[in-house]
Amino acid sequence: MPLLEVRNMTHFFGGLRAVYNYNVTIEPGQIRGLIGPNGAGKSTVFNLITGIYTPTEGDILLEGQPIQGLRPDQISSRGLGRTFQNLRLWRHMTVLEHVMLARYSKLDYGLVGAFFGTAKRNREEARTRQIAMDLLKMMGIADQADQVVTNLPYGTQRRVELARALATAPRLLLLDEPTAGMNPGEALQMMEIIRQVHRELGLAIFLIEHRMKVVMDLCEIIQTLNFGEVIAEGTPEEIRNHPEVIDAYLGK
Ligand code: ADP
Ligand code: MG
Numbered sequence: 239m240p241l242l243e244v245r246n247m248t249h250f251f252g253g254l255r256a257v258y259n260y261n262v263t264i265e266p267g268q269i270r271g272l273i274g275p276n277g278a279g280k281s282t283v284f285n286l287i288t289g290i291y292t293p294t295e296g297d298i299l300l301e302g303q304p305i306q307g308l309r310p311d312q313i314s315s316r317g318l319g320r321t322f323q324n325l326r327l328w329r330h331m332t333v334l335e336h337v338m339l340a341r342y343s344k345l346d347y348g349l350v351g352a353f354f355g356t357a358k359r360n361r362e363e364a365r366t367r368q369i370a371m372d373l374l375k376m377m378g379i380a381d382q383a384d385q386v387v388t389n390l391p392y393g394t395q396r397r398v399e400l401a402r403a404l405a406t407a408p409r410l411l412l413l414d415e416p417t418a419g420m421n422p423g424e425a426l427q428m429m430e431i432i433r434q435v436h437r438e439l440g441l442a443i444f445l446i447e448h449r450m451k452v453v454m455d456l457c458e459i460i461q462t463l464n465f466g467e468v469i470a471e472g473t474p475e476e477i478r479n480h481p482e483v484i485d486a487y488l489g490k
Contacts, residue, residue: 239302241266241442247296256282258466269436269443271457279466280446284412288320289313319408321399323415327387333398334383337370340405373401393424410442
């Protein structure tokens, strides 16, 4: 069974048709890309899949179960993690607190606190801390666990965001322009981290990305969106040589 299946999804914002008859199938462990010009509808596709908006039409199935109409937190707790195009971090929290809080809140550990004694609660907290620290190690920022995020460079903040998205052990991770605003060095480091996350955690990744090197190097299959419609889908090689993609996006 596919991990995610989106069928004939259309979305209007008032009179604006942002996404039209969109289809995608993501298999477990697959790494896929979504590219296209600004305003093509890429972020809207992610916002529809993750429950920020409910599609005007179409079906979204996560492991065979319909998820359209569910709240974002419900979809997240079913195994779908994401990051946003613009950073959404808490200014006064530390790196470690971000990742631990994500795990607590999404996995509803409030219940653990309510029903079990102190010993169990302490064990859960130690385990959560361990998982969070392991993720920070994978991001290469474990030594900054106790820093407040606002004091950190932008590239590091984006790694915090990625660690937070991974804290609930999603089976599918949606990354919306993870290298946006980065300098070339930071972007290459982020690409290697994504590669490592994919290899070591074995989850599926769906990636919106502007940097062609990053998409072409990482993704097995790439879709190109233009005016809300898929105009091409294929391997990096096929996409690179696709006349319509070159016209709409890659340039001559
Ligand atoms: P991309 O991520 O490919 O740059 P978006 O999905 O952000 O594109 O936007 C697609 C289109 O939908 C754009 O024309 C954008 O202005 C419009 N749009 C996105 N979000 C909203 C919204 N919440 N309300 C109205 N229009 C929106
Ligand atoms: Mg976008």
